[in-house]
Amino acid sequence: RGLEGRGGELESMVELLKRTNGGGNGGDGSGGGEGMISLEDGMNINDLIPLKKASGATGSSASSLASTQGGERILWTKSSSLVVGAGMVGHSFIELGSVQIESYETVTLRWKFDLTREEEDIYFSILKGICEDKRKQRSADACFRSRHVKGGGGGDVSGAFAVQNACTLVWSNEMSWFRPKTIKWTVEAVAIEWSD
Numbered sequence: 001r002g003l004e005g006r007g008g009e010l011e012s013m014v015e016l017l018k019r020t021n022g023g024g025n026g027g028d029g030s031g032g033g034e035g036m037i038s039l040e041d042g043m044n045i046n047d048l049i050p051l052k053k054a055s056g057a058t059g060s061s062a063s064s065l066a067s068t069q070g071g072e073r074i075l076w077t078k079s080s081s082l083v084v085g086a087g088m089v090g091h092s093f094i095e096l097g098s099v100q101i102e103s104y105e106t107v108t109l110r111w112k113f114d115l116t117r118e119e120e121d122i123y124f125s126i127l128k129g130i131c132e133d134k135r136k137q138r139s140a141d142a143c144f145r146s147r148h149v150k151g152g153g154g155g156d157v158s159g160a161f162a163v164q165n166a167c168t169l170v171w172s173n174e175m176s177w178f179r180p181k182t183i184k185w186t187v188e189a190v191a192i193e194w195s196d
Contacts, residue, residue: 080184081183090170105193105194110190127168
């Protein structure tokens with residue numbers, strides 16, 4: 001995006017702030033509260049900042065840092081690593097958090113992980129909701145369960161945040177008697193435009 005586009009975007013934000021603040025003088029002509037913006041009940045500061053959507057329209061969004069490209073908007077990215085001992089199961093809880101999803105968008109979980117040794121394998125599941133123990137993990141609704149992965153993998157899955165606005169990533173190393181597995185993983189929540 002060029003400087004002209006950014007300049008126009010900033011000008012429209014200034015105009016919106018002036019309208020919201022009654023011309024910048026407190027709204028009553030008294031000059032009190034100059035430079036202050038008063039938010040009406042239920043308003044969020046993000047409601048004042050227009051965000052360019054993939055379609056080119058402007059609107060509001062909870063995350064002004066969200067990047068947009070090709071009809072999708074990355075809401076956040078999380079990365080970590082995990083060591084799963086021999087004969088054990090490791091898991092990570094992923095919460096969607098407070099993000100604003102527009103009526104024409106659906107949220108997809110984009111996942112990727114690598115095992116430190118390429119020849120190693122592990123079973124991977126994505127479960128809906130937070131599943132803290134084995135009993136909950138066995139009975140939970142799953143996006144997919146016990147996918148055998150060698151070296152690493154990746155993909156997209158929709159519906160992961162359907163329960164409790166959260167999901168549980170599960171790596172099972174129960175088939176290994178001796179060797180622990182080290183996993184480096186990254187997940188992204190992506191808002192994708194959809195049409196009827």
